[in-house]
Amino acid sequence: MSMERRFSAALAEFDALRAEILNLRQTQKNIVSIALAAYAGLFSFALGGDGDARLLTVVPPLGLVLCILQLSESFQIDRIGSYLRTTVWPEVMALSDYAHSWEEQHGKRSWLSRSAGAVLLDGTLPVLLFGAGVAAIILGPDLSGTSLALEWVCVALTLLAPALYGLIFLAQRGRPESNGQEK
DSSP: OOHHHHHHHHHHHHHHHHHHHHHHHHHHHHHHHHHHHHHHHHHHHHHSTTOOGGGGGGHHHHHHHHHHHHHHHHHHHHHHHHHIIIIIHHHHHHHHTOOOOHHHHHHTSOTGGGSHHHHHHHOSHHHHHHHHHHHHHHHSOOOOHHHHHHHHHHHHHHHHHHHHHHHHHHHHHOOTTSOSOOO
16 A cells, blocks of 8 residues: 555544544533533422422432443543554654654653543543532431442442542553553
């Protein structure tokens, strides 16, 4: 295959995968919209004049489900990004003599900015879901025993799931002192 055809093929694959990333990001935005609407409705109905505070018991498990859906999309974006970074982009750079790479510059951030905490802070959804879960437990009906424990487990996992994802992401990218390049 000629160099020009290889370059065109690499760019076409890059463009198609970037479009897929944009679609996945849109899905993530939709999840945030659904979460905000669902939470606004639940809290309004539960705490309104004739409301039933028992509705708030669905907030912590719903938050965990929404968080996992968001992380699922992040995982897919990361897989595509990793392939682009390690396979497609080096081919484009080699065929075009284009020496710049946003990914390489981005990967040179400090270890702290690539840590599990950064994943948590990059997206405010887990923090929002965590806060709503805590508020729901406090404002909701008096639960005891297993029910209360399960509510708190859901709330805790809403924050721990993204942190765990961040640690896995970091481990896959290499040691903390690496510059973010795949090994």
